Amino acid sequence: xxxxPNRSSYKAYLMLEKRLSAHSVxxxxxxxxxxxxxxxxKGKAFEVKxxxxxxxxxxxxxxxxxxxxxxxxxxxxxxxxxxxxYLLLEELINADPTSDLETPRQHRSLPxxxxxxxxxxxxxxxxxxxxxxxxxxxxxxxxxxCGLRVSELVSLKVxxxxxxxxxxxxxxxxxxxxxxxxxxxxxKYTLIYLNQVxxxxxxxxxxxxxxxxxxLGTKLSRISVFTMIKALAAHVGLSKSISPHTFRxxxxxxxxxxxxxxxxxxxxxxxxxITTTEIYTHLDRDYLxxxxxxxxxxx
Numbered sequence: 001x002x003x004x005p006n007r008s009s010y011k012a013y014l015m016l017e018k019r020l021s022a023h024s025v026x027x028x029x030x031x032x033x034x035x036x037x038x039x040x041x042k043g044k045a046f047e048v049k050x051x052x053x054x055x056x057x058x059x060x061x062x063x064x065x066x067x068x069x070x071x072x073x074x075x076x077x078x079x080x081x082x083x084x085x086y087l088l089l090e091e092l093i094n095a096d097p098t099s100d101l102e103t104p105r106q107h108r109s110l111p112x113x114x115x116x117x118x119x120x121x122x123x124x125x126x127x128x129x130x131x132x133x134x135x136x137x138x139x140x141x142x143x144x145x146c147g148l149r150v151s152e153l154v155s156l157k158v159x160x161x162x163x164x165x166x167x168x169x170x171x172x173x174x175x176x177x178x179x180x181x182x183x184x185x186x187x188k189y190t191l192i193y194l195n196q197v198x199x200x201x202x203x204x205x206x207x208x209x210x211x212x213x214x215x216l217g218t219k220l221s222r223i224s225v226f227t228m229i230k231a232l233a234a235h236v237g238l239s240k241s242i243s244p245h246t247f248r249x250x251x252x253x254x255x256x257x258x259x260x261x262x263x264x265x266x267x268x269x270x271x272x273x274i275t276t277t278e279i280y281t282h283l284d285r286d287y288l289x290x291x292x293x294x295x296x297x298x299x
Contacts, residue, residue, distance in 0.1 A: 031079025145186030147251035
């Protein structure tokens with residue numbers, strides 16, 4: 001079997017952070033294995049920083065020519081995207097060659113979403129008498145109030161918050177910058193955390209500007225946020241399997257259901273394509289029927 005860079009650490013990431021099943025982990029690893037084998041056929045070394053977008057397009061064409069169904073192609077491409085996203089998160093590459101890689105058109109499944117009652121249940125279940133509880137409250141309010149990816153959350157800096165104008169400066173995928181309005185509750189509890197908890201930490205050099213820190217005074221890890229959310233869900237008896245990304249999905253869904261312009265939601269989420277944002281238009285059927293009944297002249 002051809003070896004490719006960072007296979008072991010990528011496998012640990014899939015198991016611990018993505019919480020994938022053993023079968024799914026092996027499938028993701030096998031997807032990258034296919035790419036490694038393709039590059040070997042082409043006489044190219046598997047050097048992550050040297051792989052270009054055109055190499056990946058040639059790989060997809062190769063899969064198609066081999067007779068692979070569109071659904072199977074999409075599965076492999078998803079695995080490749082996951083691998084390069086991991087490399088980007090770990091700063092092992094500077095740019096993601098899969099950023100504009102399109103998959104064959106598939107029926108898109110709807111993401112898991114929390115309703116308002118479930119979100120309130122989680123927020124109300126936090127013990128604010130403890131310092132880590134105050135931090136957890138600020139984190140969840142920020143995830144739900146701003147629709148952040150977990151990687152964006154842990155990389156947020158104090159200097160990224162404009163308190164007077166109530167907005168965040170966020171660096172997203174591919175180092176793309178965007179400005180996001182920060183909700184009143186997210187701003188409130190983030191400031192409480194900064195002024196009542198973080199101020200008492202012994203902050204290690206190089207971590208002075210990061211907002212969310214662990215007890216050792218260093219930047220909070222993504223896995224810590226995953227663990228906190230899983231524990232909180234279990235504590236309040238929430239049966240849904242949730243992650244930090246669930247709050248991003250909920251943020252977008254509730255905005256669209258509330259009547260927000262899809263282009264505005266796209267901008268705030270940092271989606272490069274409006275088709276990615278369109279998945280959040282799954283409005284309640286009864287609501288749509290009510291709209292037609294109320295406004296259509298023939299109803």
